[in-house]
Amino acid sequence: MMRIVEKIVLQCLGYRKGERILIVTDDELKEIAEIFYQGIKNLGIEVLMLLIIPRKMHGEEPPPEVASALKSTDIALLVTAKSLSHTQARQIASQRYGVRIASLPGINRDIFRRSLDIDYEKLKKRTDDFSRMFNSGERVEVRTGKGTDLSFSIKGRKIFADNGLYIKRGAFGNLPAGEVCLAPREGTTQGILVIDASFAGLGKLKKPIQLRIKNGYVREISDLRLKRLLANLGKSALNIAEFGIGLNPRAKVSGNVLEDEKVIGTAHIALGNNLSFGGKVKAKCHLDGVFFKPLVWLDGKKII
Numbered sequence: 001m002m003r004i005v006e007k008i009v010l011q012c013l014g015y016r017k018g019e020r021i022l023i024v025t026d027d028e029l030k031e032i033a034e035i036f037y038q039g040i041k042n043l044g045i046e047v048l049m050l051l052i053i054p055r056k057m058h059g060e061e062p063p064p065e066v067a068s069a070l071k072s073t074d075i076a077l078l079v080t081a082k083s084l085s086h087t088q089a090r091q092i093a094s095q096r097y098g099v100r101i102a103s104l105p106g107i108n109r110d111i112f113r114r115s116l117d118i119d120y121e122k123l124k125k126r127t128d129d130f131s132r133m134f135n136s137g138e139r140v141e142v143r144t145g146k147g148t149d150l151s152f153s154i155k156g157r158k159i160f161a162d163n164g165l166y167i168k169r170g171a172f173g174n175l176p177a178g179e180v181c182l183a184p185r186e187g188t189t190q191g192i193l194v195i196d197a198s199f200a201g202l203g204k205l206k207k208p209i210q211l212r213i214k215n216g217y218v219r220e221i222s223d224l225r226l227k228r229l230l231a232n233l234g235k236s237a238l239n240i241a242e243f244g245i246g247l248n249p250r251a252k253v254s255g256n257v258l259e260d261e262k263v264i265g266t267a268h269i270a271l272g273n274n275l276s277f278g279g280k281v282k283a284k285c286h287l288d289g290v291f292f293k294p295l296v297w298l299d300g301k302k303i304i
Contacts, residue, residue, distance in 0.1 A: 001109075004116050005039030008175065009075075011120060013100055014167030015045065019074035023049040024066055028081035032107055036077055048073070055082040057233075058105065058200055059273050059286040062089050071097045078103040083258075085174065086273045086286040098169040104258065107175075111259045115176035115251045120164045123178055126247045127161035130180040134159040137298040140184070140243065142267065144293055146208055150191040150269075152184035152216075152240065160277055172276075178248025178262035183279035187216040189240040193269055195289035197253050197260055200270075201229050204255030209289065216240050218271060229287070230271070236283035242270035245294070245304065253290070260290040267294035267304075 009015050021040055025033030033049060040047040050069060052062055060082060061067070067089035070076055076099055078084045083105035093099040134140075138155040142148060164177030196208040202225055212220035218238040221227050230237050248262035261268040268290045272283035296304040 001035055001112060002039045002042065004112065005036055006043060008102070008116065009040060009043065009045070012164050012166060012175065013075050013102060014165075015075065020046045020048070022069055022073040022076045023047065023079060024052065024062065024070070024076065024084065025049060025079040026052050026054040026081055028054050029079050029107065032104075032109070032112065033077075033079040035112075036079060052080070055080065055084075057285050058083040059086045059284060061087050067092070070099060070101075073099055075099065076101045078105070079107065080105055083286065085172075086276050090172070091276060094170045094172045100166045100168075100170070101172045102166055102175045103172070104175050106256050106258045108256065111176060111254065111256060115178075115248055115259050115262065118164075118178075118248065118250055120177070123247065124163040124165060127163040127180050130245065130247070131159045131161045133298060133303055134180065134182060139299055141297040142243070143295045144194060144291060146194040146196050146291070147192055147210065148194045148291060148294070150189060150193055150213065152189040152243070154182055154184060157182045157185060158278055174258065176248055176251055176259055176262050178251060179244045179246055181242050181244030181277065183274040183277035184216070184240055184243055186239065186280055189213050189216045193289070193291075195269075195291050197266055197290040197292050198255050198257055199226065199289045200257045200287040202226065204253065213240060233272070233284050236281050237272045237285050239272060239274065239281040239283060240269060241272050241274035241279065241281065241283070241286060242268070242277055242288070244268045244270075245296070257288045257290060261288050263290070266290050266292055267296070
Protein backbone atom coordinates (compact mmCIF):
# COMPACT_ATOMS: atom_id res chain seq x y z
CA MET A 1 0.00 0.00 0.00
CA MET A 2 2.96 2.31 0.58
CA ARG A 3 3.84 2.01 -3.10
CA ILE A 4 0.32 3.22 -3.97
CA VAL A 5 0.65 6.16 -1.55
CA GLU A 6 3.89 7.15 -3.28
CA LYS A 7 2.16 6.94 -6.68
CA ILE A 8 -0.70 9.15 -5.48
CA VAL A 9 1.56 11.78 -3.94
CA LEU A 10 4.22 11.96 -6.66
CA GLN A 11 2.24 11.22 -9.83
CA CYS A 12 -1.39 12.13 -9.12
CA LEU A 13 -0.76 15.19 -6.94
CA GLY A 14 2.58 16.17 -8.47
CA TYR A 15 4.41 16.83 -5.19
CA ARG A 16 7.23 19.37 -5.47
CA LYS A 17 10.10 19.67 -3.03
CA GLY A 18 9.26 21.81 -0.02
CA GLU A 19 5.47 21.55 -0.33
CA ARG A 20 3.25 20.67 2.63
CA ILE A 21 0.46 18.09 2.64
CA LEU A 22 -2.69 18.20 4.78
CA ILE A 23 -4.82 15.13 5.49
CA VAL A 24 -8.39 15.72 6.71
CA THR A 25 -10.03 12.63 8.15
CA ASP A 26 -12.68 11.51 10.65
CA ASP A 27 -13.25 8.74 13.19
CA GLU A 28 -14.60 6.36 10.55
CA LEU A 29 -11.66 6.58 8.12
CA LYS A 30 -8.83 7.37 10.51
CA GLU A 31 -7.20 3.97 9.83
CA ILE A 32 -7.00 4.62 6.07
CA ALA A 33 -5.79 8.18 6.65
CA GLU A 34 -2.97 6.88 8.82
CA ILE A 35 -1.75 4.75 5.90
CA PHE A 36 -1.40 7.94 3.88
CA TYR A 37 0.18 9.75 6.84
CA GLN A 38 2.85 7.08 7.37
CA GLY A 39 3.56 6.74 3.65
CA ILE A 40 3.95 10.49 3.18
CA LYS A 41 6.13 10.78 6.30
CA ASN A 42 8.35 7.97 5.00
CA LEU A 43 8.89 10.02 1.83
CA GLY A 44 10.34 12.79 3.99
CA ILE A 45 7.45 15.17 3.29
CA GLU A 46 5.96 17.57 5.84
CA VAL A 47 2.47 16.25 6.61
CA LEU A 48 -0.31 17.32 9.00
CA MET A 49 -3.43 15.27 9.83
CA LEU A 50 -6.67 16.78 11.18
CA LEU A 51 -9.34 14.56 12.76
CA ILE A 52 -12.95 15.72 12.72
CA ILE A 53 -16.30 14.32 13.79
CA PRO A 54 -17.94 12.52 10.83
CA ARG A 55 -20.38 14.65 8.86
CA LYS A 56 -24.01 13.52 8.66
CA MET A 57 -24.42 14.14 4.92
CA HIS A 58 -22.31 14.24 1.77
CA GLY A 59 -21.57 17.89 1.04
CA GLU A 60 -21.94 19.07 4.64
CA GLU A 61 -19.35 21.73 5.54
CA PRO A 62 -16.38 20.80 7.77
CA PRO A 63 -15.54 22.87 10.89
CA PRO A 64 -14.13 26.36 10.18
CA GLU A 65 -10.72 25.24 11.45
CA VAL A 66 -10.54 22.77 8.56
CA ALA A 67 -11.56 25.44 6.06
CA SER A 68 -8.78 27.66 7.40
CA ALA A 69 -6.17 24.87 7.27
CA LEU A 70 -7.10 24.01 3.69
CA LYS A 71 -6.27 27.56 2.61
CA SER A 72 -2.74 27.39 3.98
CA THR A 73 -1.45 24.11 2.57
CA ASP A 74 -0.13 23.13 -0.87
CA ILE A 75 -1.78 19.71 -1.22
CA ALA A 76 -4.73 18.15 0.63
CA LEU A 77 -6.17 14.66 0.91
CA LEU A 78 -9.78 14.49 2.15
CA VAL A 79 -10.14 11.00 3.64
CA THR A 80 -13.62 11.20 5.19
CA ALA A 81 -16.72 9.00 5.42
CA LYS A 82 -18.94 11.71 3.91
CA SER A 83 -17.70 13.67 0.93
CA LEU A 84 -16.27 17.16 1.38
CA SER A 85 -15.86 17.52 -2.39
CA HIS A 86 -18.80 19.87 -2.90
CA THR A 87 -18.30 22.05 0.16
CA GLN A 88 -17.44 25.74 0.09
CA ALA A 89 -14.36 24.99 2.18
CA ARG A 90 -12.96 22.74 -0.55
CA GLN A 91 -14.00 24.98 -3.42
CA ILE A 92 -12.48 28.12 -1.88
CA ALA A 93 -9.21 26.32 -1.14
CA SER A 94 -8.97 25.09 -4.74
CA GLN A 95 -10.28 28.07 -6.64
CA ARG A 96 -8.96 31.01 -4.60
CA TYR A 97 -5.85 29.59 -2.98
CA GLY A 98 -4.68 27.14 -5.64
CA VAL A 99 -4.53 24.09 -3.35
CA ARG A 100 -4.32 20.75 -5.16
CA ILE A 101 -6.88 18.43 -3.58
CA ALA A 102 -7.87 14.79 -3.87
CA SER A 103 -11.05 13.62 -2.15
CA LEU A 104 -11.49 9.97 -1.11
CA PRO A 105 -14.90 9.79 0.64
CA GLY A 106 -15.76 6.40 2.08
CA ILE A 107 -12.64 4.67 0.77
CA ASN A 108 -11.74 1.27 2.24
CA ARG A 109 -8.78 -1.10 1.93
CA ASP A 110 -10.29 -3.09 -0.96
CA ILE A 111 -10.95 0.03 -3.03
CA PHE A 112 -7.52 1.38 -2.07
CA ARG A 113 -5.73 -1.70 -3.41
CA ARG A 114 -7.97 -2.25 -6.42
CA SER A 115 -8.97 1.09 -7.96
CA LEU A 116 -6.09 3.43 -7.09
CA ASP A 117 -3.36 1.34 -8.68
CA ILE A 118 -4.05 2.06 -12.36
CA ASP A 119 -2.34 3.56 -15.41
CA TYR A 120 -3.27 7.23 -15.07
CA GLU A 121 -1.86 8.23 -18.46
CA LYS A 122 -4.16 5.73 -20.21
CA LEU A 123 -7.09 6.98 -18.11
CA LYS A 124 -6.30 10.55 -19.14
CA LYS A 125 -6.53 9.57 -22.80
CA ARG A 126 -9.97 8.02 -22.25
CA THR A 127 -11.31 11.01 -20.35
CA ASP A 128 -9.88 13.42 -22.94
CA ASP A 129 -11.66 11.57 -25.76
CA PHE A 130 -15.04 11.82 -24.01
CA SER A 131 -14.41 15.43 -23.01
CA ARG A 132 -13.92 16.49 -26.60
CA MET A 133 -17.24 14.91 -27.58
CA PHE A 134 -19.29 16.44 -24.78
CA ASN A 135 -17.70 19.88 -25.00
CA SER A 136 -18.89 20.14 -28.60
CA GLY A 137 -22.49 19.07 -27.85
CA GLU A 138 -25.66 20.70 -26.59
CA ARG A 139 -28.26 18.03 -25.84
CA VAL A 140 -27.99 14.64 -24.15
CA GLU A 141 -30.43 11.73 -24.07
CA VAL A 142 -29.94 8.73 -21.77
CA ARG A 143 -31.86 5.44 -21.82
CA THR A 144 -31.51 1.99 -20.27
CA GLY A 145 -33.31 -1.32 -20.53
CA LYS A 146 -34.59 -0.84 -16.97
CA GLY A 147 -36.65 2.20 -17.94
CA THR A 148 -34.42 5.26 -17.75
CA ASP A 149 -35.48 7.80 -20.39
CA LEU A 150 -33.94 11.23 -19.77
CA SER A 151 -33.04 14.29 -21.77
CA PHE A 152 -31.28 17.50 -20.77
CA SER A 153 -29.34 20.44 -22.15
CA ILE A 154 -25.59 20.85 -21.63
CA LYS A 155 -25.28 24.01 -23.71
CA GLY A 156 -22.54 26.20 -22.29
CA ARG A 157 -21.52 23.63 -19.70
CA LYS A 158 -17.94 22.38 -19.57
CA ILE A 159 -17.12 18.74 -19.01
CA PHE A 160 -15.11 17.81 -15.92
CA ALA A 161 -12.58 15.08 -16.70
CA ASP A 162 -11.58 13.24 -13.54
CA ASN A 163 -8.39 11.56 -14.72
CA GLY A 164 -6.56 11.34 -11.39
CA LEU A 165 -3.83 13.81 -12.35
CA TYR A 166 -4.19 16.88 -10.12
CA ILE A 167 -0.87 18.56 -10.74
CA LYS A 168 -1.93 22.06 -11.83
CA ARG A 169 -2.65 24.91 -9.42
CA GLY A 170 -6.13 24.50 -7.94
CA ALA A 171 -6.68 21.06 -9.45
CA PHE A 172 -9.27 18.85 -7.76
CA GLY A 173 -10.78 15.42 -8.19
CA ASN A 174 -11.76 12.13 -6.60
CA LEU A 175 -9.64 9.08 -5.97
CA PRO A 176 -10.36 6.52 -7.24
CA ALA A 177 -10.51 8.57 -10.42
CA GLY A 178 -12.11 7.68 -13.71
CA GLU A 179 -15.15 9.61 -14.87
CA VAL A 180 -16.29 12.42 -17.09
CA CYS A 181 -19.15 14.50 -15.73
CA LEU A 182 -20.94 17.82 -16.02
CA ALA A 183 -23.88 19.78 -14.68
CA PRO A 184 -27.00 19.68 -16.88
CA ARG A 185 -28.47 23.14 -17.38
CA GLU A 186 -30.86 23.93 -14.56
CA GLY A 187 -34.52 23.29 -15.35
CA THR A 188 -33.88 21.27 -18.52
CA THR A 189 -33.82 17.65 -17.31
CA GLN A 190 -37.01 15.74 -18.13
CA GLY A 191 -38.10 12.12 -17.89
CA ILE A 192 -37.62 8.98 -15.84
CA LEU A 193 -34.44 7.83 -14.09
CA VAL A 194 -34.05 4.25 -12.82
CA ILE A 195 -31.13 3.72 -10.42
CA ASP A 196 -30.24 0.01 -10.21
CA ALA A 197 -26.61 -0.15 -9.00
CA SER A 198 -26.15 2.01 -5.90
CA PHE A 199 -27.14 5.29 -4.28
CA ALA A 200 -25.15 7.51 -1.91
CA GLY A 201 -26.28 6.92 1.65
CA LEU A 202 -28.13 3.72 0.71
CA GLY A 203 -25.35 1.54 -0.68
CA LYS A 204 -25.73 -1.26 -3.21
CA LEU A 205 -29.34 -1.60 -4.29
CA LYS A 206 -31.37 -4.81 -4.14
CA LYS A 207 -34.32 -3.14 -5.84
CA PRO A 208 -34.19 -0.35 -8.47
CA ILE A 209 -35.28 3.16 -7.50
CA GLN A 210 -37.41 5.13 -9.96
CA LEU A 211 -37.36 8.93 -10.04
CA ARG A 212 -39.71 11.08 -12.10
CA ILE A 213 -38.09 14.34 -13.13
CA LYS A 214 -39.71 17.49 -14.49
CA ASN A 215 -38.07 20.81 -15.33
CA GLY A 216 -34.81 19.84 -13.65
CA TYR A 217 -36.20 18.63 -10.32
CA VAL A 218 -37.23 15.26 -8.92
CA ARG A 219 -41.02 15.16 -8.50
CA GLU A 220 -41.62 11.54 -7.48
CA ILE A 221 -39.47 8.92 -5.71
CA SER A 222 -40.34 5.23 -5.50
CA ASP A 223 -38.08 4.42 -2.53
CA LEU A 224 -39.10 5.32 1.03
CA ARG A 225 -35.50 5.37 2.31
CA LEU A 226 -34.48 7.93 -0.29
CA LYS A 227 -37.55 10.03 0.49
CA ARG A 228 -36.49 10.10 4.13
CA LEU A 229 -32.89 10.94 3.24
CA LEU A 230 -34.01 13.98 1.24
CA ALA A 231 -37.01 14.96 3.40
CA ASN A 232 -35.54 17.90 5.32
CA LEU A 233 -33.02 19.20 2.80
CA GLY A 234 -35.27 21.52 0.80
CA LYS A 235 -36.12 21.78 -2.88
CA SER A 236 -32.50 22.40 -3.89
CA ALA A 237 -31.64 18.83 -2.84
CA LEU A 238 -33.95 17.59 -5.61
CA ASN A 239 -32.03 19.44 -8.34
CA ILE A 240 -30.48 17.31 -11.10
CA ALA A 241 -26.91 18.33 -10.37
CA GLU A 242 -24.65 16.03 -12.36
CA PHE A 243 -24.46 13.51 -15.16
CA GLY A 244 -21.37 11.32 -15.37
CA ILE A 245 -19.91 8.24 -17.06
CA GLY A 246 -17.54 5.73 -15.41
CA LEU A 247 -14.14 4.98 -17.02
CA ASN A 248 -11.92 3.30 -14.39
CA PRO A 249 -10.79 -0.12 -15.74
CA ARG A 250 -10.36 -1.72 -12.29
CA ALA A 251 -13.36 -0.31 -10.43
CA LYS A 252 -16.34 -2.53 -9.62
CA VAL A 253 -19.76 -1.93 -8.10
CA SER A 254 -19.25 -2.54 -4.40
CA GLY A 255 -21.97 -0.37 -2.86
CA ASN A 256 -19.55 2.50 -2.27
CA VAL A 257 -20.51 5.28 -4.67
CA LEU A 258 -16.97 6.68 -4.63
CA GLU A 259 -15.93 3.60 -6.60
CA ASP A 260 -19.27 2.65 -8.18
CA GLU A 261 -19.58 5.85 -10.22
CA LYS A 262 -16.18 5.11 -11.84
CA VAL A 263 -17.11 1.63 -13.12
CA ILE A 264 -16.95 1.13 -16.88
CA GLY A 265 -20.44 0.34 -18.15
CA THR A 266 -22.21 2.64 -15.69
CA ALA A 267 -23.45 6.21 -15.61
CA HIS A 268 -24.62 8.31 -12.68
CA ILE A 269 -26.93 11.18 -11.89
CA ALA A 270 -26.45 13.29 -8.76
CA LEU A 271 -28.99 15.34 -6.84
CA GLY A 272 -28.37 18.63 -5.05
CA ASN A 273 -25.39 20.95 -5.22
CA ASN A 274 -23.81 21.59 -8.64
CA LEU A 275 -21.64 24.64 -7.96
CA SER A 276 -18.46 22.55 -8.32
CA PHE A 277 -19.44 21.75 -11.91
CA GLY A 278 -20.17 25.30 -12.99
CA GLY A 279 -23.86 25.15 -12.07
CA LYS A 280 -25.98 27.60 -10.11
CA VAL A 281 -27.67 25.54 -7.38
CA LYS A 282 -26.40 25.60 -3.81
CA ALA A 283 -27.71 22.72 -1.72
CA LYS A 284 -26.91 20.97 1.55
CA CYS A 285 -26.05 17.73 -0.23
CA HIS A 286 -24.65 16.11 -3.35
CA LEU A 287 -25.94 12.54 -3.69
CA ASP A 288 -25.04 10.24 -6.59
CA GLY A 289 -27.13 7.42 -7.99
CA VAL A 290 -25.38 4.87 -10.22
CA PHE A 291 -27.05 2.79 -12.94
CA PHE A 292 -25.94 0.05 -15.32
CA LYS A 293 -25.72 -0.17 -19.12
CA PRO A 294 -26.53 3.40 -20.20
CA LEU A 295 -27.22 4.21 -23.83
CA VAL A 296 -26.25 7.83 -24.49
CA TRP A 297 -27.00 10.13 -27.41
CA LEU A 298 -25.33 13.49 -27.97
CA ASP A 299 -27.18 15.82 -30.31
CA GLY A 300 -28.95 12.80 -31.79
CA LYS A 301 -25.77 10.76 -32.31
CA LYS A 302 -25.34 7.58 -30.27
CA ILE A 303 -21.98 7.72 -28.47
CA ILE A 304 -22.33 4.89 -25.91
